[in-house]
Amino acid sequence: MMKLNIFHRTDPGRYEIFKQQQDLVHSLGMKTSIFLHYFDLFQDHIVADALAYQEEFGDEIGLALNRLEGPGMDDISRGLEHIWLFDEEQKRQLMEMALSKFKAVFGRMPTAVTSYHFDSSALRILKEIVPEVEGLVGGCFEEGVRVFHGCNHSWYLFNEGMPWGPWFPAKGHTLRPAADEQDWSGVVAVPHLARDMSLSYEGRNDFWASHPPNVIRGMGNDASFCPYDLNLIDQYRMQADFNGHTYYNTFVGTQWLTWNHNSEYPPEVSWDLYTKQLTYFKELKDQGELDDLTLTEYALWHKENRPMAEPEVYLAKEMLYQSHKHYFWHIDPDLRVLIDANQGGSIGDLRAYIGRVEKATGPDTPSRENGAYPYLIQSQYRTGYPNHSFDGSRTTLKLVKNGQEVDLCTTPTKVESIERSSAGSRVVLSPAQIVFPDGGTVEVVTTYAIEPGGKITLTRSLSGDTEDILATEYFKGAPGCTEYPIDLHGIQLQVTDAEATQEMDYLYRRRRLEAERPECVVAIVPQVNSRVMMAPAKGAQPASGLAREGNLFEPYFVLELTYDTNTSTEFSTCLIITA
Amino acid sequence: MSDHHRVTKRCPVCFSRDIDVLLTSRDGIWACVKCSFNGTEAEIRGMYRDIQKKYHGMIERYTLDDQRKL
Numbered sequence: 001m002m003k004l005n006i007f008h009r010t011d012p013g014r015y016e017i018f019k020q021q022q023d024l025v026h027s028l029g030m031k032t033s034i035f036l037h038y039f040d041l042f043q044d045h046i047v048a049d050a051l052a053y054q055e056e057f058g059d060e061i062g063l064a065l066n067r068l069e070g071p072g073m074d075d076i077s078r079g080l081e082h083i084w085l086f087d088e089e090q091k092r093q094l095m096e097m098a099l100s101k102f103k104a105v106f107g108r109m110p111t112a113v114t115s116y117h118f119d120s121s122a123l124r125i126l127k128e129i130v131p132e133v134e135g136l137v138g139g140c141f142e143e144g145v146r147v148f149h150g151c152n153h154s155w156y157l158f159n160e161g162m163p164w165g166p167w168f169p170a171k172g173h174t175l176r177p178a179a180d181e182q183d184w185s186g187v188v189a190v191p192h193l194a195r196d197m198s199l200s201y202e203g204r205n206d207f208w209a210s211h212p213p214n215v216i217r218g219m220g221n222d223a224s225f226c227p228y229d230l231n232l233i234d235q236y237r238m239q240a241d242f243n244g245h246t247y248y249n250t251f252v253g254t255q256w257l258t259w260n261h262n263s264e265y266p267p268e269v270s271w272d273l274y275t276k277q278l279t280y281f282k283e284l285k286d287q288g289e290l291d292d293l294t295l296t297e298y299a300l301w302h303k304e305n306r307p308m309a310e311p312e313v314y315l316a317k318e319m320l321y322q323s324h325k326h327y328f329w330h331i332d333p334d335l336r337v338l339i340d341a342n343q344g345g346s347i348g349d350l351r352a353y354i355g356r357v358e359k360a361t362g363p364d365t366p367s368r369e370n371g372a373y374p375y376l377i378q379s380q381y382r383t384g385y386p387n388h389s390f391d392g393s394r395t396t397l398k399l400v401k402n403g404q405e406v407d408l409c410t411t412p413t414k415v416e417s418i419e420r421s422s423a424g425s426r427v428v429l430s431p432a433q434i435v436f437p438d439g440g441t442v443e444v445v446t447t448y449a450i451e452p453g454g455k456i457t458l459t460r461s462l463s464g465d466t467e468d469i470l471a472t473e474y475f476k477g478a479p480g481c482t483e484y485p486i487d488l489h490g491i492q493l494q495v496t497d498a499e500a501t502q503e504m505d506y507l508y509r510r511r512r513l514e515a516e517r518p519e520c521v522v523a524i525v526p527q528v529n530s531r532v533m534m535a536p537a538k539g540a541q542p543a544s545g546l547a548r549e550g551n552l553f554e555p556y557f558v559l560e561l562t563y564d565t566n567t568s569t570e571f572s573t574c575l576i577i578t579a
Numbered sequence: 580m581s582d583h584h585r586v587t588k589r590c591p592v593c594f595s596r597d598i599d600v601l602l603t604s605r606d607g608i609w610a611c612v613k614c615s616f617n618g619t620e621a622e623i624r625g626m627y628r629d630i631q632k633k634y635h636g637m638i639e640r641y642t643l644d645d646q647r648k649l
Contacts, residue, residue: 150597152613204597217599219631227640234643241647261587261601264627317649322635324649 002237002290004281005190005249005298006032007114007137009064010040010050014254019049021257024275026057028282033060033295035114038098039070041105051106060294062112062135063102068094084119084371085156087364092125099129109133112295114251116140116192117159119371121360123174123185131186135299137251138189139175142200144372145381145482150204158481161351161373163331164197165247166190166298168308170333172358175373179309179333188299194236194248197316198327201338201349201380208232208320210248212273213256216263220320223265224272230280231319237289242313242420245305247298250277309333311452313420326415330425334454335577336373341415343385344408345429345446347395350377350477352577354454355529372481374528376577381483382556385409390554391476395575397444397460398472404437408444424451440465454577457537462569469565470543473573475534478556479527485555486527493547493557494522510551518545521559530577534559537572591626592616 008021025032034053040046053059068077076093083091103109109130114137118126126133144160162175169185170178178184196208207218212229215221220228233248240246252274258267284290293301311332318325326341327348338349351373361371376393379385383392385407397408411432419426425448432444442464449457460471480486491506497515504513513521520535536542542561550556563571590611593600602609602616602623610617618626631637641649 146597150599152593152598152600219594219627220634220637222631222637225638227638228636231636231639231641231646234641235646237643238646259586261589262599264586264588266586317646319636319639319641319646319649320634322639 001240001245002284003245003247003298003301004290004292005295006030006278006281006292007035007249007251007295008032009035009066009114009251009253010037010046011254012040012043012046014258015046017254017257021252021254022053022059025278026053028278030278030282030285030292031058031060031294033062033112035062035064035066035112036102037064037067037069038073038101039067041101042070047105058294060112060296061106061110062114062295063098063110065095065098065113065115068098073097082117082157083115084117084122084361085363085369087362088121088125088360091122091362092129095122095125095129111135112299113137114192116143116157117361117371118169118174118189119361120172120174120185120358121362123169123187124171127186133187135295136169136187136189137192137295138169138187140192140206141195142205146204147206150206156369158370158372160481161336161375162191163312163336164191164195164314164329165312166302166306170356172356173373175371176353176356177309177331177333181308183333184308188302190247190249190295190298193251194232196232196320197235197314197329198318198325199320201327210250210277211252211256212277213252213260213263213270216265216270216273221269221273224269226273226276228320229273229277233277233280233284235317235319239314242315242418307422309452310422311420311424311450313418313425315415315418325412328415328418328427330450332424332450332452334452335450335456337450337456339427339448340379341429342412343394344396344411344413344432344444345448346379346384346409347377348379348384349375352376352454352528352530352532354577355579357529370481374479374481376477376479376525376528376530376532378480382478382480382485393476393478393556395476396474397446398474399434399442399444400470400472401436401440401468402438406434406436408432408434411444413446424449426450436465442466442469456575456577457572458575459537459570459572462565466565466569470562471565471571472560472562473534475532475559475575476556477523477525477532479525488527488550488555488557490526491549491557492524493549494524495545495547496520496522497545504549506549506557508549508551508555510549510554512546512548514544514546516544518542518561521545521547521561523547523557523559525557529579531579532559533574533576533578534561535574535576536561537574540571540573541567542571543567588620588623590614590616591623591630595630
C-alpha cells in the first residue's frame, strides 16, 4: 500500500491556478494539504476558501514557511524566504509572527508546517511555540551542491545526507533519524517530493522527482508524453516489497503551472502531465493500492505504525537512461549507506549518523547555510573510481595475481536479493565476473549485512582460478559536506596486530602504517565524531593490513585488509563505525 | 494559454552541463550571458533534441511488474 500526500501552496498572485489545482484533485475524489503563507492569512477570500475545502473535502490547512513576507515581516526577512537561513532570534520572531496570525485566523495552531528545510534550531523553536505540530515537510533529499550548480550557483539549499522517506527527525540534526524517544524532536518529517534514487545520486535531483513540471525542466518529457512520471511512482510502489509500505508525495507550486523560466513548453503541457500523475494516483486508489492522506493524518499513521529506529531500504533501478543500474540504499539511526551494484558493490555514499553530528544553520552558526549531514564517503563529489589521477572516496575489492590488479569497481553486478527487518538488511549481489590479463577468471559473490549500531559485514566468496590471488578490502574515505576537501588534520590512523598498536596523526605526508596478520585497521575521524574500524570477521585472517594518509593532491585516508586466497576463498570483513 | 512569444529558452550548452541559464534574444539570434553560445531558435530546438538522445528510456513505460524484473 502506498501512502500519498498531495500538497498545494496558496499564491495570491496566481490564485486561480491554485484553485484549479484544488478542483482537479477534488474532481478525482482525493484530498490535499494546503499550506498558507503568512501573507495569505490577511486575505479573507483565501481563508474562506481554505475553510470551505476543509469542510467539503477533508483537506488540511497548514502553514507554509516558504515565503516570509507580509505586514511586519518584511522588515525582518528583508527578502530572504528561507527560515533555516536566519539567526535564532529572527527565526523565533518570524515563526511567532506567522503562527500567532495563523491562530488568530483559524482559532488553532497548525499541526502541519512546510519549508524546504528545517534545521535543528528552527525545529526546536517551532516545537516550543507549537507543541501540537505533528507533520513537517522537512527537507529536500540530496539537494545541495548539484542543484546549487544547476541554478547557476544561486540556490542556497544544502541539505544532503538525509532520509529519502518519512522519518522521525533527531533533535541535534534534523536530517538524522532519531534513535529513540529521547533523541527525537517530536514531529514526523516527510521529504519535499519523492526523488529518483538513482539520478539523485548521479546528478541534479530536482529534475527527477515526483513533480511533473520538474521533469519538464530536466527535458525528460516529449511534450505531453512522459511515462517517466508514472515509472517513478511504480518504483516507489516496489519498495513496499522490502519495507512493507511505501510513501509518496507531490508538491507542485503555482509558478510551475504557468509560463515559467524552467520550461520551453506552454503551460498546457505541465497541466497535462500533472493531471496524468494525479489520475494515476486515482487509478491506484480505486484499485486499493493507494491511500491519500493529509500530512497530519500521515504523521499520526507513521507514529502509530512505524517503530522508531526501524531500518528502511530502497532498491533503485535506473530507468531514464535505460542503463538499468541498481543502487541499494539502507538507512537506520546509525548509518545511511549507498551500495553501487554497478561498481561491483562499492559503497558510493556513507553517512555515519552514529557520530551524532549536531548542526543548526544560520549566520549565527559555524555551518552558516550548509545543513547537510556530513559524509565519510561520497564518490560523486570526491572522485570515487579513478578516471584521471588518484581515486577518491569509495570502497572496493582489489584482486592481484602475478602483479596484475583488477578492481571490482570495473565489474558491474546487480542486486540479487534483499532481506530487511528490525535487525538490519542483507543484500546479495549477482556474481562479478573478473578476467585477469592472463585469461584466468574469478567469480566474486558479495554479500552485505548492515546492522544498527554502525556495523557492516562484507562477505566475499571467490571461485574459479583463485590460486595465488591476494584480495584486498579497500576503504578510502574523507569527511565533508560538499565537493571540496576539508581540513583533515586531527584524523588519527591506527593498525593493530597481536603485539601492538601503531598510530599516527594525519599530516598530509602520504605515510603508511602496516602490519602482518592484523587484528584491525582504524581511522578516528573527529570531523564526523566517528571511528572507522575494519577488522576480519570471526574465522577470517588477513595476511596484512594498512592504514595510509594522503597528501594535498589526494586528501583522503585509506584502510586495507589483504587476504590470501590460498588460505581461504571466502572471507568476511567487518566495517564497524562507532562514535 | 498558448502564446509562443512567452516561451523562454535555456542555453543548450550550459544545460548540457546541467546548468539553467536563460538566453537573451536580439535580432533573431539567441545568446547566452554565461558562455559564448549564440544561435537561432531552430538550432536551439535541435540541440535540445540532441540533449534528450541520452534518455533512451524516455518513451518507455516500466510498470511495477516490469521494474521487479529489471
